[in-house]
Structures are given as structure tokens and as C-alpha cells.
Amino acid sequence: DIQMTQSPSSLSASVGDRVTITCRASQNIINFLNWYQQKPGKAPRLLIYSASSLQSGVPSRFSGSGSGTEFTLTISSLLPEDYATYYCQQSYTTVTFGGGTNVEIK
């Protein structure tokens, strides 16, 4: 299976900060990379698919980039409702998820 490694595993940020989360794949996955947001007690929510396509209804402060083995999720200006855990997921082969990045209040 393809291993997905997210960094950092957690971060502290203030409202208004620009936040960047990285996801690295153990092999080339082209652009078969998706990002999800999960809040405590809730199901994950799709944010970005195909590395950089914004899911319908997701605010434009979220963006994704990258290809091959390195990908990033950027939140341009953090809002209170963005405090959550973020997961990357590859679909180049059998689906695997990254370990998650917990975004906490600073």
C-alpha cells in the first residue's frame, strides 16, 4: 500500500493566520490526492479533490496544490470554524489516508 505522511501532526495557529499542511506519498500518485476536514464527533467533510479542485460549497480560503509525491493544503486566513483535524487521502491505488493534522487554537 502507498503510505501517506502528513506534517505537522499538529499545529497551533491564530485566527487570521495562513496555515499550510503537507502530505507526502511513498510513491508517485500523480494528482490522485484529496483533503478532508473532520471536527470532533462528526464525519469527515471533503474539501479538495484531485489535488487542487475545490469541492462545491467549500470556502475559497481553502486551496490545494502539488503533484507526484508532495502536496499541500493551505488555509489562507484561518477562521474559528477551521479548527479541526485535516486528512489527506490517495486514490492512485487502494485508498489510504494520512495520519491527520490537528489544527488547534493558539
Added chain:
Amino acid sequence: QVQMVQSEAEMKTPGASVEVSCKASGYTFTSYAINWVRQAPGQGLEWLGRITTHNGNTKYAQKVQGRVTMTTETSTSTVSLELRSLRSGDTAVYYCARERSQGGTHFDSWGQGTLVTVAS
């Protein structure tokens, strides 16, 4: 709107089996595959497998292969996951998720989750 409604929480003893159901609405059921993902307490997401709803074809994760069966019932727009020979490590919230395939597989709608607790 698209909705995925799952069955209620279950408590099972080791060695037992559990069945979790997921009823879809708001779209053409047979047009999308359904995947199952679980999350152990305080842990990340783990993909368990998928079922194509128009023909029942399945693909399972190696970790649960042999213990898991996914089925679909088009008359009620419901998919089910059965997990057998339960062990404590199967304690998790189980999610169903609708699969979109444009630009690679991603999951655009999720059920609310079903907590399965395995304890003696």
C-alpha cells in the same frame, strides 16, 4: 439533498458479528459506489472496502479480508457491512461514504457514523 443515514450504535462481545447499515437518499442510488471507512477512538481513518451498488461487486482491504462482507439492496437504497470474528481492535466508528470517480476516487457524502464497541 444527498443523505446517508446509518444504523445505531452496537455493543458486541469478542468473536461475535456485527452488521451496520447505510441508507442513501437524494440521488440515484445505483449511480455511485459506496465505501466503508472506520476510525478507532482517537485514531485516524482506515479504508475497509467498497461496493458498486448497481452490480454488487466488492473490493476489500487486506486487513479485514475474510472477515468482512458488504452487500447492497437496491429496493431500499441500502448498503450493509458485516464484520465477523470481532476483536477489541475492531472498536471504532464506522462510516459509509459515497464515492465520486471524477479525477480519482473521493468521498463527497458521508453517513453520520456508527460506533461499534467490542468488549467482554
